[in-house]
Amino acid sequence: MTELTDVAESDLRGIRDLDIDDVLAYVHRDLKRLPGYTELYKRYLRQRWDVYELDFSQDVADWRERMTQEERDAFVGISAGFHHGERQVEVELPVFMLGGSEESKIYMSSQIEDEARHTVFFDRFYREVVGMPGDSVQDVLDASFEHVSETFVGPFGLLAYQADELRKDPEDPAARVRYGTTYFLWIEGVLALSVMKITLTYCRERGFLPGYYTGFTATCRDEARHVQFGMRFLRDSVQEDPRLLLQIHETLRTILAINGAASRRLALESLGWTPEEVRRLMIRQLHMKLTDVGIAIPPDIREMVSRIEPELAGG
């Protein structure tokens, strides 16, 4: 077990030695306290990393020579969602930055830069390791879209349409809370952290893909700031106007309603995860955010959460 201060202070070289469980603990450590936006911005300045420093040479050898075809298929199937997802949030976040306090806007500029860097990370991984063709970022995105499942199409599509809704009035509190629920609570707080746990545990236990492990663990540490910002935003919004809790509920009802649709199966067992383990992981990630931040949910949503299907595994 690493000290969480190591997680906070490691440079890119040190991040390679961190355990993903410690990074996930670091994500949640501050959820009860929820740092302010300026503190999160200062943390960003200390933790920013250079995506072009990553070395994927061992990853190429692992991908070609040590991983099975089934493992490669499952890995691409689960990570393709975030190849597109990082790009999606990079382009959908600026509209959210238009509203809120000046401190929020300054912090949000750092998150947009994070997301652009994460997009480059996946572009490098898919281009250099998986071997997807393309001269441009869009070319590689085009090549990987066929692997993106409904797990990601639905929530990221919803975010795109909510961004359009927010564009009409970036200060609309209800639209901001609906957008924030989809983005910070579900996409960042549940989907991203679940994908990180699944792929990074596989890499660590098998000793594969050190470049991916380093970059995506650094991405996970970035997510700590994103999730903490988002949970603070939702908590403060509801404290300021308790009626906004209903917007969180309605958004969660929609997300949970579409959560069960999966048109194909991903063999995540090859990465060491059973469908039931994935289901429990997602429920746990959601409960931790809701409980720590004090977002109460009514019985019908509790019932929907308990019925979360392990759709990451197509089950």
Add this chain to the structure above:
Amino acid sequence: MRFFTPEWAEAARAAVDAGPEREGKLPTYWNWIDRARAGYTATWALGVRETGEYLLLTWKDGKCAEAEITSDPGAADYVLAAGETTWRELREGADPGRVVMYRQLRLERGDVLAFFRVIYFFVESLAALSRIRTT
């Protein structure tokens, strides 16, 4: 058959009512679509931005009952529009899920959350009407 004519509109109604071929996707996915569609009542207006014309599809109790081409989406519950390029790409086989995720078909009017509660039913309907052969 020409795109966005009354004849095409009727073919679109029949195509979305029948749904796409159920091959290559998990049965549980189609079960989800069937549940979303059961009892579904709403009107979709799907427009071409450059011409200002809309395909109006009226769903009643899970059946696509009416279709027409109109320049006035009127009281449609969900008004969406895309450019001619997007419509052409769809007819040439573009993934309708990606068209939604990349917001190439914009929701100009309607409740976003309610629209998304049946999103894969909408995506598969878009797939079905995109496969109608046009000249």
